[in-house]
Amino acid sequence: MSDDLVEPAEAALRDQGEGLADQAARAVVAYRAGDREPMAALVQVMTPLLWHTVRAQGADSELAQDIVQNVWLTLVRDIETIRDPHATLQWALVTAKRAAWRAVRRSREEAARSDSDENATQWLTTSADELPDAVAVRDERDQALWRHVAALPDRCRRLLGLVALVDRPDYSIVSQALGMPVGSIGPTRGRCLAKLRLALTSDPTWSLS
Numbered sequence: 001m002s003d004d005l006v007e008p009a010e011a012a013l014r015d016q017g018e019g020l021a022d023q024a025a026r027a028v029v030a031y032r033a034g035d036r037e038p039m040a041a042l043v044q045v046m047t048p049l050l051w052h053t054v055r056a057q058g059a060d061s062e063l064a065q066d067i068v069q070n071v072w073l074t075l076v077r078d079i080e081t082i083r084d085p086h087a088t089l090q091w092a093l094v095t096a097k098r099a100a101w102r103a104v105r106r107s108r109e110e111a112a113r114s115d116s117d118e119n120a121t122q123w124l125t126t127s128a129d130e131l132p133d134a135v136a137v138r139d140e141r142d143q144a145l146w147r148h149v150a151a152l153p154d155r156c157r158r159l160l161g162l163v164a165l166v167d168r169p170d171y172s173i174v175s176q177a178l179g180m181p182v183g184s185i186g187p188t189r190g191r192c193l194a195k196l197r198l199a200l201t202s203d204p205t206w207s208l209s
Contacts, residue, residue: 019179020045021158024092025085032079043072046089049162050096052170057100063107067099090161094146144206148199156192163189 023045027038050071054064071092082088149157155178162174163185175182200206 019158020049020162021086021089021178024088028079028082028085028088031076039076046092048170050092053093053096054100057097058104059100063103064100067096067103070099071096090157093161141206144203145200148196148203148206151199152192152195155188156195159185159189160192160196 023038024042027042030038047068050068051064054067059067074095075088075092149160152160158178159174162178171182171185174180174185180188
């Protein structure tokens with residue numbers, strides 16, 4: 001992923017003085033009205049974030065390109081059905097993460113099936129985290145997690161939506177996306193995670209997962 005995409009996008013955000021969620025909402029509304037330019041600018045800004053999100057799930061470069069492209073195609077295809085344009089940013093990040101996880105898992109399963117002589121050994125040596133029961137439990141925990149994330153204040157939801165899905169988030173990009181000083185991102189993230197942790201520990205469904 002070239003850094004050439006990032007610098008113009010950051011400059012555009014500085015000029016507009018708005019958060020990424022607001023820019024995404026504005027792009028959706030403008031696209032519906034026939035104005036394509038805000039969507040083109042949004043693609044420049046959000047693509048690096050989607051790219052890092054997908055790569056963090058283990059997708060290779062080629063697969064990551066396909067997934068990110070499909071996220072944009074899906075957004076444009078279904079843009080008239082979006083009820084809350086301000087949810088566009090979160091939707092794109094979550095969609096990219098889940099699509100990458102499914103694609104990587106499917107790719108691994110296909111690779112295992114391609115060699116029948118090693119198929120039995122593959123299942124015997126599979127990590128416990130990837131067995132069907134473990135996957136089902138992880139899915140239930142994911143649902144509980146996102147339910148409590150949705151109940152957090154908007155500032156926390158937007159921040160965690162950007163930094164939680166990336167192994168090594170670029171705080172300069174997060175700063176531009178949310179309009180937050182770089183120095184406040186870490187402390188704010190800590191407070192938001194503390195709120196989320198308290199909500200999760202009080203949830204019986206999370207404790208039993």
